[in-house]
Amino acid sequence: MKPHGPIPPEFAADAVLTLGGQRFERWIEAAGDTPLYVYDFAIVAARLKALRKAMPKALDVHYAIKANPLPELLAAIAPLVDGLDVASAGELERARGVMAADRISFAGPGKRDNELDAAICAGATINVESFSEAQRALAVGRARGIQPRLAVRVNPDFELRGSGMKMGGRASPFGVEAEHVPELVRMIRAGGADWRGFHIFAGSQSLDTQAIIDTQAATLDLAARLVKQAGAVPPLVNLGGGFGIPYFPGDLPVDVAAIGQALAARLRKLPKSLKGARFAIELGRWIVGESGVYLARVVDRKNSGGETFVIVDGGLNHHLAATGNFGTVVKRNYPVALAHRMQDAGEEVVTVVGPLCTPLDRLADRVLLPKVNVGDVIAIFASGAYGASASPGAFLGHAPVREMLVNIPG
Amino acid sequence: MKPHGPIPPEFAADAVLTLGGQRFERWIEAAGDTPLYVYDFAIVAARLKALRKAMPKALDVHYAIKANPLPELLAAIAPLVDGLDVASAGELERARGVMAADRISFAGPGKRDNELDAAICAGATINVESFSEAQRALAVGRARGIQPRLAVRVNPDFELRGSGMKMGGRASPFGVEAEHVPELVRMIRAGGADWRGFHIFAGSQSLDTQAIIDTQAATLDLAARLVKQAGAVPPLVNLGGGFGIPYFPGDLPVDVAAIGQALAARLRKLPKSLKGARFAIELGRWIVGESGVYLARVVDRKNSGGETFVIVDGGLNHHLAATGNFGTVVKRNYPVALAHRMQDAGEEVVTVVGPLCTPLDRLADRVLLPKVNVGDVIAIFASGAYGASASPGAFLGHAPVREMLVNIPG
Numbered sequence: 001m002k003p004h005g006p007i008p009p010e011f012a013a014d015a016v017l018t019l020g021g022q023r024f025e026r027w028i029e030a031a032g033d034t035p036l037y038v039y040d041f042a043i044v045a046a047r048l049k050a051l052r053k054a055m056p057k058a059l060d061v062h063y064a065i066k067a068n069p070l071p072e073l074l075a076a077i078a079p080l081v082d083g084l085d086v087a088s089a090g091e092l093e094r095a096r097g098v099m100a101a102d103r104i105s106f107a108g109p110g111k112r113d114n115e116l117d118a119a120i121c122a123g124a125t126i127n128v129e130s131f132s133e134a135q136r137a138l139a140v141g142r143a144r145g146i147q148p149r150l151a152v153r154v155n156p157d158f159e160l161r162g163s164g165m166k167m168g169g170r171a172s173p174f175g176v177e178a179e180h181v182p183e184l185v186r187m188i189r190a191g192g193a194d195w196r197g198f199h200i201f202a203g204s205q206s207l208d209t210q211a212i213i214d215t216q217a218a219t220l221d222l223a224a225r226l227v228k229q230a231g232a233v234p235p236l237v238n239l240g241g242g243f244g245i246p247y248f249p250g251d252l253p254v255d256v257a258a259i260g261q262a263l264a265a266r267l268r269k270l271p272k273s274l275k276g277a278r279f280a281i282e283l284g285r286w287i288v289g290e291s292g293v294y295l296a297r298v299v300d301r302k303n304s305g306g307e308t309f310v311i312v313d314g315g316l317n318h319h320l321a322a323t324g325n326f327g328t329v330v331k332r333n334y335p336v337a338l339a340h341r342m343q344d345a346g347e348e349v350v351t352v353v354g355p356l357c358t359p360l361d362r363l364a365d366r367v368l369l370p371k372v373n374v375g376d377v378i379a380i381f382a383s384g385a386y387g388a389s390a391s392p393g394a395f396l397g398h399a400p401v402r403e404m405l406v407n408i409p410g
Numbered sequence: 411m412k413p414h415g416p417i418p419p420e421f422a423a424d425a426v427l428t429l430g431g432q433r434f435e436r437w438i439e440a441a442g443d444t445p446l447y448v449y450d451f452a453i454v455a456a457r458l459k460a461l462r463k464a465m466p467k468a469l470d471v472h473y474a475i476k477a478n479p480l481p482e483l484l485a486a487i488a489p490l491v492d493g494l495d496v497a498s499a500g501e502l503e504r505a506r507g508v509m510a511a512d513r514i515s516f517a518g519p520g521k522r523d524n525e526l527d528a529a530i531c532a533g534a535t536i537n538v539e540s541f542s543e544a545q546r547a548l549a550v551g552r553a554r555g556i557q558p559r560l561a562v563r564v565n566p567d568f569e570l571r572g573s574g575m576k577m578g579g580r581a582s583p584f585g586v587e588a589e590h591v592p593e594l595v596r597m598i599r600a601g602g603a604d605w606r607g608f609h610i611f612a613g614s615q616s617l618d619t620q621a622i623i624d625t626q627a628a629t630l631d632l633a634a635r636l637v638k639q640a641g642a643v644p645p646l647v648n649l650g651g652g653f654g655i656p657y658f659p660g661d662l663p664v665d666v667a668a669i670g671q672a673l674a675a676r677l678r679k680l681p682k683s684l685k686g687a688r689f690a691i692e693l694g695r696w697i698v699g700e701s702g703v704y705l706a707r708v709v710d711r712k713n714s715g716g717e718t719f720v721i722v723d724g725g726l727n728h729h730l731a732a733t734g735n736f737g738t739v740v741k742r743n744y745p746v747a748l749a750h751r752m753q754d755a756g757e758e759v760v761t762v763v764g765p766l767c768t769p770l771d772r773l774a775d776r777v778l779l780p781k782v783n784v785g786d787v788i789a790i791f792a793s794g795a796y797g798a799s800a801s802p803g804a805f806l807g808h809a810p811v812r813e814m815l816v817n818i819p820g
Contacts, residue, residue, distance in 0.1 A: 066767065066806050087767045090807030108806075110709040110721035110765030130712045132784065155714060171715030173763045299520040302540045304565060305581030311520035320802065325736060327770050353583045355520030357476065357497045360737050374542065390805045392730065394798075396476050396518075397500030 003249035004333035020406035035314030043291035054260030060280035067284025067385040160203025161211035182229035197234030243286035285385040292384025315354010318401035335381035413659035414743035430816035445724030453701035464670035470690035477694025570613025571621035592639035607644030653696035695795040702794025725764010728811040745791035
């Protein structure tokens with residue numbers, strides 16, 4: 001038997017899994033069938049409310065749409081945040097549908113000319129990742145007769161401790177190393193661009209509160225140093241994000257109140273060089289991750305080699321990360337439950353697998369559940385981020401996964 | 411510096427990468443742009459020809475379309491093989507477009523009733539994976555008034571040594587354990603189905619020729635034992651596949667001539683119980699894997715922490731396996747080259763990354779190449795199987811990858 005991760009607090013006390021005040025079956029019926037992702041917007045809204053309460057008032061909050069780009073979700077999130085961050089021309093297009101372009105920023109190490117062109121024509125801010133990208137952006141701006149909005153993505157000389165994905169403190173394709181940033185800022189300003197500031201991202205999915213506090217402090221110090229060298233105050237400093245969510249046994253949520261207090265204290269004692277700058281944090285997973293549940297129905301069960309397998313109608317084709325095939329070395333179990341018997345005592349140890357003809361398709365490994373029958377629904381929690389859009393949906397020719405947003409405001 | 415895998419023989423001597431007698435640029439132009447998969451059908455045809463020559467005449471050859479389900483490729487392969495193996499109703503639909511249903515078989519551990527129904531109505535063979543699935547299939551057949559074609563997928567009590575994916579010899583969601591197979595065959599026959607035989611798959615992607623020979627022998631022994639116990643001669647015994655292709659440094663191709671000779675010898679000395687049965691092997695990756703090249707264009711290059719990064723316009727969103735995120739624990743480099751300077755001496759060590767904002771998006775780690783410039787095209791070889799269809803194409807909102815089949819017969 002192996003443990004599974006913690007069920008998010010909004011669902012942990014359910015006898016029968018309930019989303020938006022309705023039992024899960026209601027949403028399966030509305031969607032037509034399993035497999036299905038359901039995202040409960042009330043959880044997204046609650047996370048954003050808690051974040052706003054914890055963080056300094058002047059701090060902007062951005063949503064990184066890569067975490068979950070579902071159009072209905074973007075439309076509902078947009079009024080609650082100060083900016084959207086995109087990573088491609090495709091995401092830019094989606095973001096523009098719900099947010100003014102001057103509050104959209106575009107990061108990504110390999111932006112093509114047509115992507116730079118789309119961003120400049122729209123009026124979005126481009127986080128430039130290299131000198132040559134800055135030159136290409138300036139050239140596109142000149143060709144279009146439009147002043148491009150350019151920020152500089154900085155490859156910080158430190159990393160976010162405890163990150164699932166380290167993105168600073170090492171050789172990296174992301175951003176420009178701090179020592180070259182002042183020169184790049186001067187080039188951008190001399191080139192006639194509207195310089196929008198810095199984007200400094202040191203890692204993601206950290207559950208270490210103190211590490212996040214330390215990283216934000218180091219990021220502000222770095223920004224101050226860069227401003228001094230560059231000789232210009234950045235309109236905006238995007239401090240990155242990196243707040244993790246609990247996925248695995250023993251994971252505990254980050255303490256956003258503590259992060260907010262520490263950040264407020266730092267912002268009150270800002271060095272003179274940063275006076276006049278705005279600050280933002282950019283979160284994706286933390287905002288939407290716990291709102292989502294993946295629901296798959298049991299098609300078959302069988303015993304083999306003393307192990308009981310429960311086979312459900314969707315797997316790594318829809319939820320690659322839950323099968324441990326997306327950036328994880330050691331496979332551990334996501335939070336999982338039998339949707340209609342969430343509080344019942346465990347009766348058997350089962351391995352939950354998807355329908356794909358590959359041993360990789362394993363959603364939960366030897367977990368203790370109440371007796372599982374064919375037709376039952378298995379719920380995988382913490383599935384609101386990097387789920388449907390980050391999975392090989394066409395693999396083995398199964399139908400695309402359904403996605404449904406519930407508890408939408410208004 | 412790290413080595414990369416061996417470039418397939420058909421391309422290894424090219425000065426400029428050539429597919430179907432044309433330089434690679436021709437296909438990029440025809441497709442409109444990079445990123446692009448090009449599959450050279452002449453290589454597929456040559457592999458099948460070599461296979462037919464090596465294998466006993468009476469042996470059927472099946473193509474497992476999960477390896478690459480591109481419709482044009484299926485249409486070109488269908489006349490050259492004896493059967494197509496599918497893993498979902500979606501794949502069944504594609505296969506039916508190019509092959510008579512009685513030469514299509516459907517395997518997969520979690521077939522839903524609507525999938526069983528589609529297969530039975532079409533007249534395809536279902537490889538049943540459990541007793542309850544067999545019962546559901548019989549029920550569907552009765553409801554439809556159609557005699558279902560059912561084979562039994564056997565979970566063998568041995569595994570294919572050296573497999574990238576072990577699928578036998580252990581607790582598994584695939585098939586029915588050998589000891590229960592005779593009972594299942596009797597149930598299927600008593601239930602009025604057209605019993606089509608056995609499907610015995612012990613693993614995949616093995617480069618160990620002797621292991622494949624031993625596994626085929628063990629599979630035939632197992633089939634003989636099962637037939638004796640079941641009391642009926644199977645119309646077809648699908649021996650599975652498992653032939654690997656070279657991906658990584660030091661990998662050598664399997665010796666199909668040796669496999670064919672050993673198999674022919676075994677088939678000549680078949681036990682009486684198996685007289686009258688046909689035999690098939692089922693291959694996917696081995697048939698198409700080396701025909702495919704993934705082409706991505708260099709968008710930017712930069713130095714960071716003493717490392718040179720080459721950023722191309724496609725990555726794990728199109729080719730998850732090449733980034734080491736699909737079933738591999740240790741990341742090694744696929745065969746890679748600078749497409750217009752394949753024979754030139756290495757001049758620099760570079761890391762090739764895709765455009766995604768994640769450190770996972772790494773196509774080649776510290777490989778030695780001639781000087782790489784922006785606008786150059788990087789070729790990743792051995793990309794014909796488990797590429798486009800097995801990758802998260804929607805991730806980060808980039809455009810879908812282009813796919814092109816060249817050298818099509820007729």
